[in-house]
Amino acid sequence: MRAVVQRVTEACVTVGGEQAARIGRGLLVLAGVGTEDTQEDAQYLAAKIAALRIFEDDQGKMNLSAADVGGSALVVSQFTLYGDCRKGRRPSFTAAARPEKAEALYASLAKGLRALGLPVETGVFQAHMSVSLVNDGPVTLLLDSRKEF
Numbered sequence: 001m002r003a004v005v006q007r008v009t010e011a012c013v014t015v016g017g018e019q020a021a022r023i024g025r026g027l028l029v030l031a032g033v034g035t036e037d038t039q040e041d042a043q044y045l046a047a048k049i050a051a052l053r054i055f056e057d058d059q060g061k062m063n064l065s066a067a068d069v070g071g072s073a074l075v076v077s078q079f080t081l082y083g084d085c086r087k088g089r090r091p092s093f094t095a096a097a098r099p100e101k102a103e104a105l106y107a108s109l110a111k112g113l114r115a116l117g118l119p120v121e122t123g124v125f126q127a128h129m130s131v132s133l134v135n136d137g138p139v140t141l142l143l144d145s146r147k148e149f
Contacts, residue, residue, distance in 0.1 A: 001041040001105065001146075002081040004030040007054050007139035011074045013123040014130040021121035026071030027052075028133050031109055032081030033102040034095050034146070041145035042105045046112025049073070054139050062139075067117045075113065076123035076131055077106045099126060 005027055012022040029049060055064040055071070066073065079102060083091035096102070103125050113120045123129050 003143040011133035030078040033097040042108040050116035072119035
């Protein structure tokens with residue numbers, strides 16, 4: 001699984017003009033699922049994201065996690081993280097998992113974050129979403145569970 005994690009002061013998802021989810025201070029997680037991903041990948045990313053020390057302490061050092069600062073997470077499914085742009089001008093998405101598998105692992109990631117103490121909101125799987133955020137820092141990190149194994 002891949003994730004783009006952004007430290008935010010606020011973020012929201014809108015679908016069809018209606019707000020579907022909103023968080024204040026915390027993490028916006030854009031999550032993509034690959035064809036080879038398993039529950040182990042979802043749990044690895046949940047643990048990694050929940051423990052990321054990317055919030056500043058009293059000395060201005062990134063020493064605190066989202067849970068440490070009372071933050072939450074907004075998890076949004078984004079299959080385009082598996083877009084391969086190496087050939088031609090149109091991305092290939094053959095490395096992205098089929099929707100049934102992707103939805104289950106996306107839900108598992110959100111569930112894993114909740115189990116680790118983060119309040120979690122989610123986007124709407126397979127919907128055309130508008131995602132708004134205020135990136136704090138800016139702090140943006142790329143995570144890939146396959147870089148670990």
